[in-house]
Amino acid sequence: MSALLEAEEAFGRALPVVAGALAVAGAAVAVLPAGVTARRELRRAWGTSVVAALLFFAALYPVDSPGPLLLPAVLGLVAVAEYAALLRLARGERVVLGVAAVLVPPLAYVAHVLPEEVRFDLRFPALVLVACVLAAVLSGDPARAGERAARTVFGVLWIPLTLSGLLVLEGTAIAVVVAVAFGDVAAWCGGALLARLGGGLARPLSRLSPDRTWAHVLTGGMGVAVGLGAVGGFTVSLWAAVLCGCVVGGLLGSALTREAGAEGTGSWLPGFGGLLGRLGSLLSALPLAMLVAL
Incomplete structure (x- = not known):
């Protein structure tokens, strides 16, 4: 049974949500002190994210184009x-x-x-x-x-x-894309902080990616929930599907690059490396979303 969001409704909700999130992230990156070693890379990643968001929404508007x-x-x-x-x-x-x-x-x-x-x-x-x-x-x-x-x-x-x-997936695809982006950012930021506390949250998920811990899953799940809720697409089944996709996609991407003996899937995308590495979570979240939403 289909439970899809209308494309126009999802687009209208997602645009201000993503714009607001990028504005907050941009302000945070702008005030980073010079002593932060990753400041330059974070600024480049933010700039790439802005361009990617503009291209994504431009491709979707109007929705019948x-x-x-x-x-x-x-x-x-x-x-x-x-x-x-x-x-x-x-x-x-x-x-x-x-x-x-x-x-x-x-x-x-x-x-x-x-x-x-x-x-x-x-x-x-x-x-x-x-x-x-x-x-x-x-x-x-x-x-x-x-x-x-x-x-x-x-x-x-x-x-x-x-x-x-x-x-x-129509409008639900927009909700999934936003949720994956929020989940990946939340996992990267919050997971690193929580993992420092030690305990079970600091345990690696798999030998495929020792840097990914249960703390990343916890904070990533929070980000996915916020992203889906902000676009009006939150259901428990869709949340679980997207979160599992983010986790599996991250592990799979890490496994492929390790097997190939590479640092990443590319180097042309400022602040990120390659496009395939950025799409890893989405490529696992979309099929799981189709299972629960179509």
């Missing part, structure tokens, strides 16, 4: 490029991921709005699966063909298919 259809494709193209570079995938796999980034979200949306009796069709996912495998098979790389095929399939599922949630 082509912008919402283009947003997943643009994000997906950048994210799959970083993913392929991180895992050293070959040209064939990069082409498959790029095509999927452009085609999967709008096709998923079309399938979502079709009548139920004609909605489910296995031909397109079967074609995507064959394309992912074929690129690896034709590479003539017996040492890594299976690994490359598996990583391409996962890349399509994790990035283009997940980003289709920005379309099918």
